[in-house]
Amino acid sequence: xxKTYPKASRPSLDDVSVGIEKGEFVFFIGPxxxxxxxxxxxxxxxxxxxRGKVLVNGREVGxxxxxxxxxxxxxxxxxxxxxxxxxxxxxxxxxxxxLEVIGKSKAVARRxxxxxxxxxxxxxxxxxxxHELSGGEQQRVAVARAFVNRPLILxxxxxxxxxxPDTSIEIMRLLxxxxxTGTTVVMVTHDSNIVNQMRRRVIEIDxxxxxxxxxxxVYG
Amino acid sequence: MRARYVLTEVFLGLWxxxxxxxxxxxxxxxxxxxxxxxxxMFWQVQDMKEWYYDKIEVSIYLKKDVTDEQxxxxxxxxxxxxxxxxYEYETSEQAYENFKQMxxxxxxxxxxxxxxxxxxxxxxxxxxxxxxxxxxxxxKDYPGISEIRDQRALVDKIFSILGGMQTVALAIAIxxxxxxxxxxxxxxxxxxxxxxxxxxxxxxxxxxxWFIQAPFVLExxxxxxxxxxxxxxxxxxxxxxxLDSGSLEALTDILLTVPWSRVFTTLPFLLGIAAAVNxxxxxxxxxxxxxx
Numbered sequence: 001x002x003k004t005y006p007k008a009s010r011p012s013l014d015d016v017s018v019g020i021e022k023g024e025f026v027f028f029i030g031p032x033x034x035x036x037x038x039x040x041x042x043x044x045x046x047x048x049x050x051r052g053k054v055l056v057n058g059r060e061v062g063x064x065x066x067x068x069x070x071x072x073x074x075x076x077x078x079x080x081x082x083x084x085x086x087x088x089x090x091x092x093x094x095x096x097x098x099l100e101v102i103g104k105s106k107a108v109a110r111r112x113x114x115x116x117x118x119x120x121x122x123x124x125x126x127x128x129x130x131h132e133l134s135g136g137e138q139q140r141v142a143v144a145r146a147f148v149n150r151p152l153i154l155x156x157x158x159x160x161x162x163x164x165p166d167t168s169i170e171i172m173r174l175l176x177x178x179x180x181t182g183t184t185v186v187m188v189t190h191d192s193n194i195v196n197q198m199r200r201r202v203i204e205i206d207x208x209x210x211x212x213x214x215x216x217x218v219y220g
Numbered sequence: 221m222r223a224r225y226v227l228t229e230v231f232l233g234l235w236x237x238x239x240x241x242x243x244x245x246x247x248x249x250x251x252x253x254x255x256x257x258x259x260x261m262f263w264q265v266q267d268m269k270e271w272y273y274d275k276i277e278v279s280i281y282l283k284k285d286v287t288d289e290q291x292x293x294x295x296x297x298x299x300x301x302x303x304x305x306x307y308e309y310e311t312s313e314q315a316y317e318n319f320k321q322m323x324x325x326x327x328x329x330x331x332x333x334x335x336x337x338x339x340x341x342x343x344x345x346x347x348x349x350x351x352x353x354x355x356x357x358x359x360k361d362y363p364g365i366s367e368i369r370d371q372r373a374l375v376d377k378i379f380s381i382l383g384g385m386q387t388v389a390l391a392i393a394i395x396x397x398x399x400x401x402x403x404x405x406x407x408x409x410x411x412x413x414x415x416x417x418x419x420x421x422x423x424x425x426x427x428x429x430w431f432i433q434a435p436f437v438l439e440x441x442x443x444x445x446x447x448x449x450x451x452x453x454x455x456x457x458x459x460x461x462x463l464d465s466g467s468l469e470a471l472t473d474i475l476l477t478v479p480w481s482r483v484f485t486t487l488p489f490l491l492g493i494a495a496a497v498n499x500x501x502x503x504x505x506x507x508x509x510x511x512x
Contacts, residue, residue: 044424066429073426084424086417097418101427103222149425 001052003038011050012038014208020186022152025179027195028188029219030205036188040157043186044078045069057152074102077146077154081161083138085130091117091141092126098145112148120144120174136167140174147178154178156187160194168194192219222431229435230442233411240407241443247400248447252494253454254393256486260455260478261386265379268476273349276371280359281339283366290364297362298342303355305345312338339366400447404440404498405505411436412510433506440502444494452487459483
């Protein structure tokens with residue numbers, strides 16, 4: 001599969017072919033601009049491949065009709081470096097928002113949201129606003145929001161990029177716990193510490209090509 | 221619950237940007253008032269054409285020194301004429317009586333005119349008043365005719381004035397309409413910008429497109445509906461306070477009164493136009509400008 005951005009001199013991802021099994025935990029590593037984040041965008045169908053196919057759960061995502069995309073995205077959770085929380089909503093409301101906008105009732109939210117906030121370790125802080133929470137806690141809210149729909153896949157784009165090492169480890173424990181429930185986790189990072197500690201499958205990308213793919217790998 | 225969410229978002233959105241909302245509603249109201257006014261004028265002209273064309277006649281005035289043969293020849297021709305619905309002959313005395321009747325409020329004028337001044341004439345109703353030119357061409361060369369006059373020329377002047385007013389109203393409607401639509405585009409852009417975080421999260425978690433877009437489009441539609449109601453109010457007020465009992469009351473003598481039923485008929489038109497145009501504008505803005 002190849003992705004070339006318009007006006008780019010070389011492809012962002014050049015003839016990349018990779019398969020990820022259900023329930024796996026995969027790190028994509030590589031220097032900035034190597035094409036790691038392009039993979040996340042392709043999996044979310046924010047962009048389409050120039051050539052080749054993106055298959056998620058047996059469905060071709062690249063050529064998916066645009067009106068089917070929302071339904072498809074409900075099967076994917078996503079966490080980012082910058083958390084992307086709504087500043088004027090509490091932790092509870094941020095997570096509940098993700099349910100409400102896909103048509104779940106308030107009753108469902110009342111049942112599910114406290115449960116998932118408890119799971120990410122935010123029990124008792126439901127009614128704090130993002131600015132009243134630490135960076136690690138904010139990222140936990142983001143993970144809770146990504147996970148509240150029980151997605152098949154959790155995408156994490158440098159989720160520890162804004163966090164200190166100790167907090168990063170906590171977030172990784174959380175992602176690991178989520179992975180153990182059967183959720184496939186795909187994480188893009190250049191945090192060598194974390195990769196080395198987790199000892200999971202590592203796919204290294206450089207200049208749009210896969211240069212390494214090893215199970216239980218370490219960072220370069 | 222989803223409906224309530226969407227409605228809450230609509231009103232929050234309008235309130236958050238309330239100055240723009242008011243500007244949008246005012247321009248729309250002015251534009252739609254003009255649309256309504258030209259609609260009313262259009263209907264009115266249609267009606268008046270029917271009403272007047274039914275009554276107007278072609279008058280063939282005869283010369284003072286017309287001979288009996290000439291008069292008989294003309295009358296025979298009119299009788300045979302397939303263009304003519306019916307005709308009447310009016311003597312000088314009858315013409316004088318009519319004149320006295322018409323100007324009974326101005327005795328000076330009546331006393332200045334003597335019966336013999338009034339020309340005798342044939343009053344012809346045409347089957348189709350638009351065929352005046354044909355009738356004119358047919359009779360103009362008969363001896364003994366001094367003048368052929370078509371009353372339609374007179375009422376057509378009124379119609380062309382009304383038509384001009386209608387054009388002006390439409391021009392204002394279009395100008396204001398364009399301004400209103402640009403305000404809609406701007407309002408939606410501002411609204412989308414102020415909600416960009418929410419929209420990003422909604423797209424991320426897979427909220428459906430209509431669910432993301434509906435509040436923005438409905439904001440525009442809602443403003444349009446309010447604008448249409450204000451425009452309707454303005455038209456009703458114009459009828460009640462200008463035409464029925466105000467400075468333009470005199471106009472209704474020539475123009476036929478505008479019935480209330482007709483004023484009410486404009487309401488669905490205005491609502492429909494406002495809602496449809498704003499919905500399309502809102503949707504196009506989201507689709508091609510904002511990419512929500």
